[in-house]
Amino acid sequence: MQLIDIGANLTHDSFDHDRDAVLQRARDAGVVQMVVTGASREHSPRALALAQAHPGELFATAGVHPHHASEYTAECDAELRALHAHPEVVAVGECGLDYYRDFSPRPAQRKAFERQLQIAADLAVDGVGKPVFLHQRDAHADFVAVLREFEGKLGPAVVHCFTGSREELFDYLDRDWHVGITGWLCDERRGQHLRELVRSIPAQRLMIETDAPYLLPRTVKPAPSHRRNEPMYLAHIVEELARDRGEEVAATAAQATATTRAFFGLPAVAAPAA
Structure with missing residues (x-):
């Protein structure tokens, strides 16, 4: 079983002391590829460096997460465009809107979001824009409105770490966007509604992620004392996801991996010799 984690914050400082061991544990759990999230001026170059290594x-x-939208300047825009010249950078983002925290003013969030979508549109190849890696929390109406301005200009889109409502999910699916499911699914306090909703996501629109080091699945037993999530737990997430979708784990994993490779344009990985 080959798994791909589409969202791992491996540049986070909690991994600084054991990043190589984290990668090895992921490999041992069947995670053959990972997309390292770049979400700020500081961490996007680090994500590229990790990928190159x-x-x-x-x-x-x-990209620049809405929490950091206030740092989005002309210089930041130029820096991101330079990063996207590297083939290891496979998507624009993490970008979007977050009205739950409001760490940056909402007008600044919308402007940063629009400028990053413009980067994706400008990087079109044969008329197809670069994939976008999206974040939305408590900002659905504005989020969809901004993206509507770029209809026909963007490549494939994934709403990462989906935690929203049925209405939001179907708004995304109606637009042929992809959906990323995390260990939020395993949270009986906040994610119970996802247990039913994931059945409605077409297989060719579904991808899986940990969002490590955040969102350690609450159903992992025994839970690690440090409470840090890491990519090896993707195997646990796909098991829960398959159960909720009424599918065999291997089938859910294989389809999510195929969908992810097609979305990001990732190379195939040879299966280990028997």
């Missing part, structure tokens, strides 16, 4: 295994996104 692990060719064919790690890839990167480059």
Whole structure:
């Protein structure tokens, strides 16, 4: 079983002391490739550096999360465009809107979001824009409105770490966007509604992720004392996801992996010799 984690914050400082061991544990759990999330001016270059250090295994996104939207300047825009010249950077983002925290003013969030979508549109190949890695929390109406301005200009889109409502999910699916499911699914306090909703996601629109080091699945037993999530737990997430979808784990994993490779344009990985 080959798994791909589409969202791992491997540049996070909690991994600084054991990043190589984290990668090995992921490999041992069947995670053959990972997309390292770039979510700020500081961490997007680090994501690229990690991807370059692990060719064919790690890839990167480059963007500015709405929490950091206030740092989005002309210089930041130029820096992101330079990062996207590297083939290891496979998507624009993490970008979007977050009205739950409001760490940056909402007008600044919308402007940063629009400028990053413009990067994706400008990087079109044969008329198809670069994939976008999206974040939305408590901002659905504005989020969809901004993206509507770029209809026909963007490549494939994934709403990463989906935690929303049925209405939001179907709005995304109606637009042929992809959906990323995390260990939020395993949270009986906040994610119970996802147990039913994931059945409605077409297989060719579904991808899986840990969002490590955040969102350790609450159903992992025994839970690690440090409470840090890491990519090896993707195997646990896909098991829960398959159960909720009424599918065999191997089938859910294989389809999610195929969908992910097609979305990001990732190379195939040879199966280990028997």
